[in-house]
Amino acid sequence: MDSVSTRMKRKLATHRTTLPKFLFIGALKTFSAVALNWLFIDVLEMAALIGSGIAYVLVFIGTYIAYVKSGTIRRGFVRYTVIIVAFNALAVLMVTLMVDHLDMAGYSSSFVTTVVLVFLRYLILYRFGVINTGEAPSTKDG
Numbered sequence: 001m002d003s004v005s006t007r008m009k010r011k012l013a014t015h016r017t018t019l020p021k022f023l024f025i026g027a028l029k030t031f032s033a034v035a036l037n038w039l040f041i042d043v044l045e046m047a048a049l050i051g052s053g054i055a056y057v058l059v060f061i062g063t064y065i066a067y068v069k070s071g072t073i074r075r076g077f078v079r080y081t082v083i084i085v086a087f088n089a090l091a092v093l094m095v096t097l098m099v100d101h102l103d104m105a106g107y108s109s110s111f112v113t114t115v116v117l118v119f120l121r122y123l124i125l126y127r128f129g130v131i132n133t134g135e136a137p138s139t140k141d142g
Contacts, residue, residue: 015126018133021072022122029063030114033091034107041099041106048099049092051106056088073125074132083128087121 033055040051064080067073073080091113098109125131 021070025066026118033059034110037110038107048096052092052095073130080130
């Protein structure tokens, strides 16, 4: 029977090439989302719901292309889209709440939202077989 540390090392080894690429693209995604939210909400004075919605759609398109070109994800566009749409809706909601109810600026609320959701998004994408670690996609239900 494998020890917990052996299993953990084996699990981390499967992510040693994918996770850094995911995080690098995620850093670019974060910068883009923060810059676009700042532009749309703070500079152009759009409503937070509209400005952040536009920003996250633009970032979604660029991020998907970057993930596919880098081999970070499999080409399962529908599965990827469903998961990311859910996360983007959550991100828009979080930005809107922080801007409208906590009086935060667009750039700071966008940064907080992106940082909070990045690892959770990776784990969900991995769980649903979208992340390309070189393993066969998971078919486990539990």
